[in-house]
Amino acid sequence: MNGDGSRVPRFTVPRFTVLRFMVPRFMVARFTVARFTVLGSRSFDVTLNPEPGNPEPRTREPGTREPENDKRQDSMSVSPVTFIRGRKKRPDELPRQPKPEWLKVRAPGSENYLRLKGLMRSLGLHTVCEEANCPNIGECWHHGTATFMILGDTCTRSCGYCNVTHGAPKPADIDEPGKVANAISVLQLDYVVVTSVDRDDLADCGASHFARTIQETRARIPSCRLEVLIPDFKGDEAALRTVLDARPDVLNHNIETVPRLYRTARPGGRYDRALQLLDRSRTYAPDIPTKSGLMVGLGEEWDEVVATLRDLRSVGCRIVTIGQYLRPSLANLPMSRYYTPAEFAELKRLALEMGFGHVESGPLVRSSYHAHEQTQALEAAR
Numbered sequence: 001m002n003g004d005g006s007r008v009p010r011f012t013v014p015r016f017t018v019l020r021f022m023v024p025r026f027m028v029a030r031f032t033v034a035r036f037t038v039l040g041s042r043s044f045d046v047t048l049n050p051e052p053g054n055p056e057p058r059t060r061e062p063g064t065r066e067p068e069n070d071k072r073q074d075s076m077s078v079s080p081v082t083f084i085r086g087r088k089k090r091p092d093e094l095p096r097q098p099k100p101e102w103l104k105v106r107a108p109g110s111e112n113y114l115r116l117k118g119l120m121r122s123l124g125l126h127t128v129c130e131e132a133n134c135p136n137i138g139e140c141w142h143h144g145t146a147t148f149m150i151l152g153d154t155c156t157r158s159c160g161y162c163n164v165t166h167g168a169p170k171p172a173d174i175d176e177p178g179k180v181a182n183a184i185s186v187l188q189l190d191y192v193v194v195t196s197v198d199r200d201d202l203a204d205c206g207a208s209h210f211a212r213t214i215q216e217t218r219a220r221i222p223s224c225r226l227e228v229l230i231p232d233f234k235g236d237e238a239a240l241r242t243v244l245d246a247r248p249d250v251l252n253h254n255i256e257t258v259p260r261l262y263r264t265a266r267p268g269g270r271y272d273r274a275l276q277l278l279d280r281s282r283t284y285a286p287d288i289p290t291k292s293g294l295m296v297g298l299g300e301e302w303d304e305v306v307a308t309l310r311d312l313r314s315v316g317c318r319i320v321t322i323g324q325y326l327r328p329s330l331a332n333l334p335m336s337r338y339y340t341p342a343e344f345a346e347l348k349r350l351a352l353e354m355g356f357g358h359v360e361s362g363p364l365v366r367s368s369y370h371a372h373e374q375t376q377a378l379e380a381a382r
Contacts, residue, residue: 100338102363103324113137119186123179126153134366147193147229147368148180150213151206155197157268161256161295163328164197172202172209181216184224191372192217193252195229198268205231207239211246225249227291227371235273237280244285250319250375251281252291254367255312258304265298265333275315282316289357289378293321293367296347299336309351318357319374322347323365339363357381 120127126149154169155162173179184192194213199206207230214226227250233239244251259271278290292312296305305322312320322344327335341363348361357378360370 097335097338102341103326103338116187119183123183124173125176125179125183126150147195147371148183148213149195149197150176150180151196151199151202151209153197156200157198159256159268160265160333161298161325161328163332169197169199169201172199172206177209177212177216180213181220184217185220189221189224191225191227191375193227193229193368193371195368196231198231200234200268204239204242205233205236207233207236207242210243214243214246214248225372225375227252227368227375229254229367230277232269232273232277235270235276240277240280241284244281244288248288250291250371251285251288252293252319252367253277253281254293255308256294257298258294258300258308260304261298261300275311278312278317279315289318289375290316291319291321291367291374292317293323295323295325296339297325297335297337298333305347306350309347309354309356313351313354313356319378320351320356320359321365321367321369321374322351322359322361323369324363 127147151172152169153165154167155164156166156169158166180194194210196206196210210228210230214228217224217226226248228243228248229252230240230243232253253274255271255274256269257265262269262271274292278292281288281290294305294308309320324339324344325333325335327333344361344363344365348359351359351361358374358381360374
């Protein structure tokens with residue numbers, strides 16, 4: 001019985017059930033306490049609290065008084081979970097650091113930027129520039145260059161550093177290779193980068209989609225040079241050969257981070273598999289230069305970065321990009337620190353000493369940043 005003489009409603013739930021209560025308003029108005037009995041266990045009471053400032057129910061043993069102004073959080077209360085682009089929001093493990101001057105860029109909005117954005121929307125295409133929150137989007141789109149992202153905008157993997165939406169993707173658009181080629185033709189681009197989300201749900205992980213995009217573009221603009229930034233295809237060598245047989249001008253697969261951080265930063269990938277892909281590409285198509293990139297600021301040590309560069313060089317990687325990790329949202333891994341321009345310059349010096357044909361290293365560097373100039377610099381260095 002409640003204190004006012006009304007009956008206490010009873011509910012029975014299976015044992016070990018985690019309870020979260022959704023109580024209709026009419027019950028909140030009528031009862032102050034409800035009694036729940038867990039099968040095979042004891043009973044407990046739940047206070048139905050209508051106050052908006054304290055929506056979670058609180059439990060107490062039968063026959064005991066509820067303490068006044070009890071602000072304890074019961075072990076059964078459930079905190080709401082926030083998802084950002086398919087990922088759970090993470091707790092702030094590190095204090096936010098003010099952005100240094102060398103990372104501040106002008107907000108996009110030029111005429112060319114707006115024209116290119118309108119074209120992408122009208123054709124239903126996606127760019128990694130937008131999906132990954134690239135800080136260079138204003139500069140690149142102003143100059144009429146973009147990195148096309150094929151196979152949709154939803155990734156089957158959930159890398160800790162990436163801003164692309166994670167979830168169950170839609171079926172691949174069979175007309176997309178032609179749409180991308182048409183956009184390249186309309187823009188009259190001389191150099192294009194094509195990348196994709198991970199599509200582990202497809203039999204070939206999307207390799208044939210890459211090949212068709214290359215072929216469709218070559219048919220429309222034979223002079224256009226194509227760089228592909230591919231996923232690891234789950235280590236499938238046949239899928240890799242499908243892409244290489246379409247003859248891209250550069251094959252890129254990013255190592256992303258040091259091996260120690262793969263479990264947290266890139267749980268769907270494997271460090272040795274990424275190196276193996278680059279090695280297989282060099283062996284199967286030695287005339288197609290390979291490229292890779294990594295981020296710094298995820299918690300790696302300096303010596304680990306240098307060792308990763310050596311690993312890339314050992315499998316014949318010719319172009320490497322090194323850039324600052326910037327946390328896209330609270331659902332992504334926190335950034336450990338900012339590297340200075342001097343540190344990026346030192347990493348470039350070390351990489352060139354290792355024998356890389358071209359090194360792009362700087363705070364705002366991304367894998368596709370100045371991709372055309374990177375390839376030209378490699379060819380000039382031969």
